[in-house]
Amino acid sequence: MNYSIAEVNNIVQGKLLNITDAQAARLFVSGIDFDSRQIQAGDLFLPIADHDNVSVHNLFADYTIAEKDGHNFIQAAMQKGAVASLADHEIATELPLILVSDTQLALWRLAQDYLQGINPKTIAVTGSNGKTTTKDLIASLLSMKFQVHKTHASYNNEIGVPMTILKMPAATQVLVIEMGMDRPGQLTALSKLVNEDIAVITMIGEAHIAFFKTRAKIADAKMEITAGLKENGVFIYNGDEPLLRERSHAINSRKLTFGEQEGNSFQVTDIQEDARLIFKVNQRRHAVQLLGKFNADNCAAAIAVAKEFSFSDELIQKGFDHLELTADRLQQLVGSKGETIISDVYNSNPTAALKALDILKDFPANGKKILVLGDMLELGKREVDLHLLLKDSLEHDAFDRVYLVGTVMKHLADQIEAQWYPSDSLNELIIDLQSYLSENDVVLLKASHGIHLEKVERALI
Numbered sequence: 001m002n003y004s005i006a007e008v009n010n011i012v013q014g015k016l017l018n019i020t021d022a023q024a025a026r027l028f029v030s031g032i033d034f035d036s037r038q039i040q041a042g043d044l045f046l047p048i049a050d051h052d053n054v055s056v057h058n059l060f061a062d063y064t065i066a067e068k069d070g071h072n073f074i075q076a077a078m079q080k081g082a083v084a085s086l087a088d089h090e091i092a093t094e095l096p097l098i099l100v101s102d103t104q105l106a107l108w109r110l111a112q113d114y115l116q117g118i119n120p121k122t123i124a125v126t127g128s129n130g131k132t133t134t135k136d137l138i139a140s141l142l143s144m145k146f147q148v149h150k151t152h153a154s155y156n157n158e159i160g161v162p163m164t165i166l167k168m169p170a171a172t173q174v175l176v177i178e179m180g181m182d183r184p185g186q187l188t189a190l191s192k193l194v195n196e197d198i199a200v201i202t203m204i205g206e207a208h209i210a211f212f213k214t215r216a217k218i219a220d221a222k223m224e225i226t227a228g229l230k231e232n233g234v235f236i237y238n239g240d241e242p243l244l245r246e247r248s249h250a251i252n253s254r255k256l257t258f259g260e261q262e263g264n265s266f267q268v269t270d271i272q273e274d275a276r277l278i279f280k281v282n283q284r285r286h287a288v289q290l291l292g293k294f295n296a297d298n299c300a301a302a303i304a305v306a307k308e309f310s311f312s313d314e315l316i317q318k319g320f321d322h323l324e325l326t327a328d329r330l331q332q333l334v335g336s337k338g339e340t341i342i343s344d345v346y347n348s349n350p351t352a353a354l355k356a357l358d359i360l361k362d363f364p365a366n367g368k369k370i371l372v373l374g375d376m377l378e379l380g381k382r383e384v385d386l387h388l389l390l391k392d393s394l395e396h397d398a399f400d401r402v403y404l405v406g407t408v409m410k411h412l413a414d415q416i417e418a419q420w421y422p423s424d425s426l427n428e429l430i431i432d433l434q435s436y437l438s439e440n441d442v443v444l445l446k447a448s449h450g451i452h453l454e455k456v457e458r459a460l461i
Contacts, residue, residue: 001114001166003029005084008044009098011113012086012106019084019096027083027096032110032166034159036073041081045095046107047071048159049088053102060104060158061185070103104158111162112193118168120149120175122194123305126187126225127202127238128218129352130298131156132326133290134202135178137302141319142309146173153326154346156180161190174309182378184221191228198308199225200301201237201244205351219243226251236304238297239264258300266300266307273362284313288320291330291342292359330359335460338439339367344446345453348376350386353446354393360444361398367440368400372433372456374447375406375423384411391415401436403429406451423451430459 006024009016016024030042039045047070057063074085074093084096086103100106115122125135132154139150149168155161156178168175179190191199204219223244226235231253237244239257248255258266258281272278276287279296281303288299299320306316325331333341342363344356353376360369371394379386387408394402394416402418404410405426413420421429433456437443443460447453 001029001031002170003110003114005029005096005098008084008110012098012100012109014086014098014100014106017087017090017097017099018094024096029083032107032163034070034163036070036076036080036082039077039080039082041083043077043080043082045074045077045082045085047074047085047087047103049103053088053104056102056105058185059108059189061189062158062181062183064104064157064159107159107162107166108193111165114168115165115175115194118170118172118175120168120172121146121198121309122175122177122196123198123200124177124179124191124194124196124225124228125200125202126179126181126222127200128205128222128349129355130202130295131178131180132329132346133295134200134298134301135176136325137288137298137320137323138200138305139176140323141302141306141311141316142174142176144315144319144322145309145311147171148174148176150176151178154178154180158186158189161193165194179225181221181224185224187221187224188227191225193228195228195230196225196233197230198234198236198305199229200305201225202298202301203238203351204241204243205349216243219247223247223251226253229253234308236301238301240297256304258304259297264300266304268296268300271296286313286317286320288323290323290325291332291363292355294355295330330356333457333461335437335443337434337437337441339437339441339443339460340365341457341460342442342444343454343457344444345374345451345457346449348374348446348448349379350376350389353390356444356446357390357393357398360442363442365440365442367438367442368436369398370401370403370433370437370441370443371399372403372405372429372443372445372447372453373409373412374404374451374453375408377448377450379408383408387412388415394418403433405429405447405453426452426455430456433460 029044032044034046048066050069078095087097149172236256240259256265270280271293277290278287330344404413406423445453
């Protein structure tokens with residue numbers, strides 16, 4: 001990012017304060033951040049307001065309202081080296097301000113202009129599960145031939161997506177964007193912002209069923225990722241999902257499918273787990289350092305994208321060999337006692353939890369197998385029933401000990417042999433785990449991010 005303050009002001013249709021037009025033309029912005037603590041010298045500060053701007057709310061579908069008004073941190077941003085700040089009202093400061101009607105609207109205008117200027121090939125990825133891993137897989141494969149920029153962590157909402165765009169290096173040839181949603185309209189707006197060349201849907205699960213009520217409505221919302229798909233773009237989706245197959249008929253773009261059933265454009269077969277995940281896609285063998293047989297489908301989605309860029313099977317395998325995953329997603333770690341820790345603590349829902357249980361059941365171990373499950377959030381009125389769905393999979397002979405964490409998990413703890421902890425008693429859980437774990441054990445940590453099992457992970461390492 002390399003804009004003069006004058007150029008930024010023109011793009012966002014703002015008004016300059018504390019700086020002359022001549023000075024604004026000579027002073028350049030090299031980056032942008034909404035966290036004053038992360039500001040670097042030369043950055044533009046983006047304060048997120050603590051109030052709703054009704055006039056632009058519909059554009060974002062889920063307008064972000066900060067707990068603390070970001071405008072209160074403009075002085076802190078200046079001290080960290082910010083050269084200017086956006087603002088939706090006048091602030092007593094010496095820092096140059098770009099006064100706009102809404103800072104989020106300004107962010108989107110700036111991101112759209114920057115994206116058009118760089119003009120990379122764009123790939124958008126969504127899904128109830130697997131979107132972050134699939135994003136990482138696609139980026140790893142395409143980086144074997146191109147300069148690739150991808151979504152950092154889970155910057156996948158109405159703030160994260162434009163921020164990802166604005167942090168893209170000028171030399172970027174391919175942009176891989178993860179898109180999340182928890183209500184209708186979000187993916188429509190994000191897709192139209194990105195105007196992607198390829199749209200990917202990994203799967204439809206129960207994530208956010210509290211709001212959508214049914215998987216069919218979740219599928220409708222996920223299909224919004226095609227709203228901004230270019231006319232000559234490609235829609236790649238899980239062909240094993242009837243809800244997606246049915247809805248794909250309304251899409252005029254070229255379509256490709258992946259999955260384990262016959263008839264998919266990229267069919268997955270012969271899945272095995274050894275030291276690595278081994279599988280075939282259209283009879284071509286591949287291997288990757290990933291946990292979970294289900295990830296073979298995510299690999300097939302990445303292969304489908306790579307083939308659109310004319311990648312050979314050999315180059316695809318090279319990309320798998322260089323895979324770097326986003327933290328907290330099915331990571332295999334080594335604990336302080338030599339135990340293996342399988343950490344998947346960023347998100348959880350019934351589908352993802354059942355898949356994680358299968359991983360632990362099948363994982364080779366010379367010691368004990370220990371399971372730590374935390375509440376699965378945002379499941380709505382059916383949350384208790386959906387947690388109880390895990391009961392049959394918690395076979396007593398499959399796990400040596402089960403620890404459950406959270407208010408809703410208490411209902412499951414009452415029906416199986418397990419130790420239960422309130423979500424504010426993680427220190428007690430850590431102490432109990434540390435006294436029970438030994439070398440050669442395997443422990444799986446799985447919960448929604450709001451339970452904060454990452455604190456348990458860090459204590460065990």
